Amino acid sequence: MKLGPAIDDYERHLRVERGYSPQTIRAYRADLTALAAFAAERGVDSPSGLTLDLYRDWLWDGSQRGLAKSTLARRSASARGFSAWLARTSESSPSSHAAAPREVSSSGETSSSGETSSSGETSSSRGVSSDQSSSRDNPPSWDPSGSSDPSAAPSGARGGEGQAAVVVDAAARLRAPKADKTLPRVITRDQMDGILAGLAARADEGDPGSVRDLAVVELLYAAGIRVSELTGLDVDDVDLDRLTVRVVGKGSKERVVPFGVPALHAVQRWLSGGRPRFAVAGSGPALFLGSRGRRMGSRAVYELVAGLLAEVPGGGPSGPHALRHTAATHLLDGGADLRAVQELLGHASLGTTQIYTHVSSERLKEAYRLAHPRA
Structure with a gap:
């Protein structure tokens, strides 16, 4: 199997079996397409040729080109997910993959290219380019493999003579730099009142x-x-009587979220006097429509919110997510339980929600510095 068809199959797996959002699938697809292009430059066009060395060099190349740590972390996650899926599908149907080339180590033992041993240690892959050698001679401040020994690299395939190669999880030990922890932008209550x-x-x-x-x-x-x-x-997702809205979040998980009276009045006004003026024959059931009568897209919402927040003092991101951060922080400032906020936001992990406790703490410290005479 070639890399291109493998990526296509993996994309279908993410969409059908894992239920990932279109945005996540697009990001993973872009990452893996970049990986395939990088591999092709090094003469690799099949999953069996993907080694830990190649994955490491790909991330290193991205860091050299100035990619953000968050982007490198996502690329690492994309590669690990793809590699794990390749290993699972290969083990279930090993005949679908070509046998890996075999090489003789310095000790005289014959193995697949970079074969994985039972201890997890691996031999290095063949045909390392000068760029790859350079990247290991001048290692980054972070080690994408999580190991100080470049030779400890799982191979892309294994299999004895006469056996079809089984692609192993070469990226299982791949590591990425930790993304810089920055507090999300939060709009003050007075600023939100002014915007609204x-x-x-x-x-x-x-x-x-x-x-x-x-x-x-x-x-x-x-x-x-x-x-x-x-x-x-x-x-139909909006219940105007109960003041709730049913949303489909990440992983196609549904949740019901409450909203307040001001939002109720705004939505009622839109449904009665705004939406009918935009609706056309092909509008369908979409709640929010663009001027041409089609479902309003994420880009249009981003431009709307970015334009509003550009006029608000303060740095940081200015997209719609800033309003999500603001809502969560204002809830915690008002005494809401952290678990309740987690459910409201649809976070799978409480740790994701805890960032807003830090935001509230920072706001408390700032208020103390400004108000206390001996701060």
Whole structure:
């Protein structure tokens, strides 16, 4: 099997079996396409040729080109997921892969290229390019393999003479640099009140786009939902009687999120006086529509929120996620339980939600420094 078809199969696996979001699948696909191009430059065009050395060199090349640590961390996750899937599918149908070339080590023992031993130690792969040698002669500040010994590299394939090669999980020990921990941007309550008041004033002029924008921002802030969750909403997902909205989050997991009275009024206004003016025959059940009557996309929401936050003092990201961060922080500031906030946001891990406790602590410290006479 070639790398291209393998990536296609893996993409189907992520979509059908794992239920990943389209955004995540696109990111993984882009990462693996870049990996395949990097491998092709080194004469590798099949999964059996993917070794830990090659994965390491790919990440090292990205760091040399100035990719952010968060991007390298995602690339590492993409590679580990792909490698693990290759190993599982290869073991279930080993005949689908070609046998790996065999080489003789300095000790005279014959093995597959970079064969993995029972102890987890591996021999180095053949045909290391000058670029690969250079990357190991001048190692980065982080070790993508998690090992100080470059020779401890699982191979891409194994198999004895006369046997079909089984692709092993070569990236199982791949490591990436830890992403810099930065506190998310949080808009103050007064700033949010100003943003919403400005949107309400525009909506009062009767423009359907302004009515929609008010409902979009109110719902993002009130429910703390992701932009992909907002744009995926249908009219029937909003329960105006119970003040809840049903969203589909990461991994196609559904959850029901409450929202407040201001958001209710904004959504009702949009449904009664804004949406009918944008709706066309092909609009379908989408809650939020663009000016052409189609479902509003994530880019349009990003541009809306970025434009609003550009006028607000303070640094940091200015996309819709800032409103999600703001909603979570304001909930904790108001005394909400951390577990409740986790459920509201749809976080699988409580550790992800705990970042907002740090934000609240920082805001408390800042208030102390400004208010206490002996701070």
